[in-house]
Amino acid sequence: MIVPFIAFLSYKRKIDKFELTGAILAIIGIGFLSLQLSADLNIGDLLTLGCAVAFAYQIFYTSKYVKDEDPITLTIIQMFVASFLAWIVVLFKGEVHFSMEVEAVSSIVYLAVFSTTIAYLFQTIAQKFTNETKTAIILSTESFWGMVFSVLLLNEVLTMRMMIGAILILCAIIISETKLSFLKRKQVEKLT
Numbered sequence: 001m002i003v004p005f006i007a008f009l010s011y012k013r014k015i016d017k018f019e020l021t022g023a024i025l026a027i028i029g030i031g032f033l034s035l036q037l038s039a040d041l042n043i044g045d046l047l048t049l050g051c052a053v054a055f056a057y058q059i060f061y062t063s064k065y066v067k068d069e070d071p072i073t074l075t076i077i078q079m080f081v082a083s084f085l086a087w088i089v090v091l092f093k094g095e096v097h098f099s100m101e102v103e104a105v106s107s108i109v110y111l112a113v114f115s116t117t118i119a120y121l122f123q124t125i126a127q128k129f130t131n132e133t134k135t136a137i138i139l140s141t142e143s144f145w146g147m148v149f150s151v152l153l154l155n156e157v158l159t160m161r162m163m164i165g166a167i168l169i170l171c172a173i174i175i176s177e178t179k180l181s182f183l184k185r186k187q188v189e190k191l192t
Contacts, residue, residue: 002052002053002056002136003023003056003059003060003132003133003135003136004016004019004020004023004133006056006057006060006132007060007132007133010060016133018175018176018178019131019133019134019137019176020133021172021175021176022133022134022137022171022172022173022175022176023133023136023137023172023176024172025168025169025171025172025175026136026137026140026168026169026172026173027140028165028168029140029143029144029164029165029166029167029168029169029171029172030140030143030165030169031165032161032162032164032165032168033143033144033146033147033161033162033165033166033169034143034165056136058078059127059132059135059136059139060132062074062078062123062124062127062132063127063130063131063132063135064132066124066125066127066128067128071121071124071125071127071128072121074124075117075120075121075124078120078124079116079117079120123135123139133176134176134177137172137173137176138173140169140172141169141173143165143169144165144166144169144170147162147165147166148166
């Protein structure tokens, strides 16, 4: 839900009612899937909120620059900067003891290459063809797919709350994507 407001605050881009509705439904759906709905606020919640804001900015600026730049180059730069900053944090905290066991190294390589670099590359390529708000809404399906695979692979019990969250995320995508057909229909009506 943060991305449309970043566009508005940074570039005074009008907040589209379809995308805003989709973003609100997506965040409510994620809340149904992820939150425990307790009144307690802890450091993890604050870090998660900070991460959400940072990720919204990453989506926004990737959309802005990928229109004119090569997605592969942009992804390499993003991965280099993230790696550099991560190493600074590791060295600053003094955590310099590393395990060189094959299992540990292969897990790190898998996460770095497939779960991070290739995933961000595909996201960056896709953002060349869509706007930042739709990207954020589509990425919100991560919690939906996490729920689906937890039910299928881990035999987690499907609850009413999970179903409501999944339906809200699906509605968010449909609403944000139907804007184009709605606008085309309006243009045809004006011409006739």
